[in-house]
Amino acid sequence: MSIGNSPEDDRPSIGRVLQQARIAAGLTVEEISSSTRVRIPIVHAIEEDDFSRCGGDVYARGHIRTLARAVGTDPEPLVSQYDAEHGGRPAPTPAAPLFEAERIRSEPRRPNWTAAMVAAIVAVVGFVGFTFFKGGDDSPATTQVAEGSTPNTKSPKPKTNKPVDPKPAPSDSAIAAAPRDKVTVKLSASQGKSWISAKDHNGRLLFDGLLTQGQSKTFQDQERVDLVLGDAGSIELFVNGKKVEDKFQPGQVERLSYTKGDPAVG
Numbered sequence: 001m002s003i004g005n006s007p008e009d010d011r012p013s014i015g016r017v018l019q020q021a022r023i024a025a026g027l028t029v030e031e032i033s034s035s036t037r038v039r040i041p042i043v044h045a046i047e048e049d050d051f052s053r054c055g056g057d058v059y060a061r062g063h064i065r066t067l068a069r070a071v072g073t074d075p076e077p078l079v080s081q082y083d084a085e086h087g088g089r090p091a092p093t094p095a096a097p098l099f100e101a102e103r104i105r106s107e108p109r110r111p112n113w114t115a116a117m118v119a120a121i122v123a124v125v126g127f128v129g130f131t132f133f134k135g136g137d138d139s140p141a142t143t144q145v146a147e148g149s150t151p152n153t154k155s156p157k158p159k160t161n162k163p164v165d166p167k168p169a170p171s172d173s174a175i176a177a178a179p180r181d182k183v184t185v186k187l188s189a190s191q192g193k194s195w196i197s198a199k200d201h202n203g204r205l206l207f208d209g210l211l212t213q214g215q216s217k218t219f220q221d222q223e224r225v226d227l228v229l230g231d232a233g234s235i236e237l238f239v240n241g242k243k244v245e246d247k248f249q250p251g252q253v254e255r256l257s258y259t260k261g262d263p264a265v266g
Contacts, residue, residue, distance in 0.1 A: 014064060014078050015049040021071035022047075025195070025230050026253030035197060035208040036066045043067065057086060069210070072195060072230060178220075178241040183260045185225045186238040188216040191250075195230030211235075227256040239263035 012020075022032060029047075033040045045053045046063060054060035061079050068075035178184035187196060189211040196217070198206040201224040207217055213234070219225050229235050232248030237256075242263045248254055 011081065013049045014081055015047040017073065017078060018064075018067050018071060019047040021068070021073040025071050027071065027228075027230075031197070031228070032067065032070055034205070035195075036070050038063055038066060051082075051086075057082075060086075070195065181260065182220050182222055183225050183258055183262065184218065184220045184240055185227065185258055186216060186218045187211060187227075187229075188236040188238075189213050189234055190236040192231065192234035194232070194234040196235070197228040199226045200224070201226075224257060224259050227254070227258075229254045229256070 022029070029040055029043050032038070033043050036043075042053050042063065045051070046060075046067065051060040054063050061082060064078050064082060065075040068078055185198070187198075191213070193210060193212045195209070196211050197208045198217070198219045200206055200219075200221040203226075206219050206221075206225075211217060229248070230253060231250065232252045232254040233250035235248065237244040237246075239258045239262045240260070244263050
């Protein structure tokens, strides 16, 4: 277990960096635990630089990477700092024993050419005898049957394929024609990337993750859709087919809720 920083290193500790990044993103420990599946006690322990609950260095590195991505910070410097403070990564297994095993293998047996020649002679004699016995019948019909080239005189029946109704490609028109008895929310990362979370009216998680630039997500529920936008300024928002004109600032964390009668915030 490592608490705080070593005397030689004045960098902030790993837990401190993760905690500050989480607070800056406007996220609670419970929200981080829900989005990363890392248990709440382990999140608290890591933010206090206590890695003993992770179950080993491999799991500790994995938890650091997962939490860093969830709060929007680069995980690699934190993993390198962890390796420097905990003795580095384990050395790879030496390959010498493998080469030793290769050297002590027995020499391969030489092929038995005499037995191979005898078998080849027997095969040739058998083929000549069979050809001599069947050589009296060289009619074209026999040759065709032997070669499997008898023409098929029956003409194939034309297949009647029923026309398949083409399925319309999904587009923004589907959002424009959103059903009135449901709430439909579309998020587009038009200005950059943003961590988003979406839940239905029962609190069931519909999506929790990073939406990169150019990606879109659409959510639908019978009554309400609740949103958390980690960087609301990067998101273009459509509710029930109408664009929400609210001007969110870059880096702004927004918690929004929409119902069937919106786009006014519910």
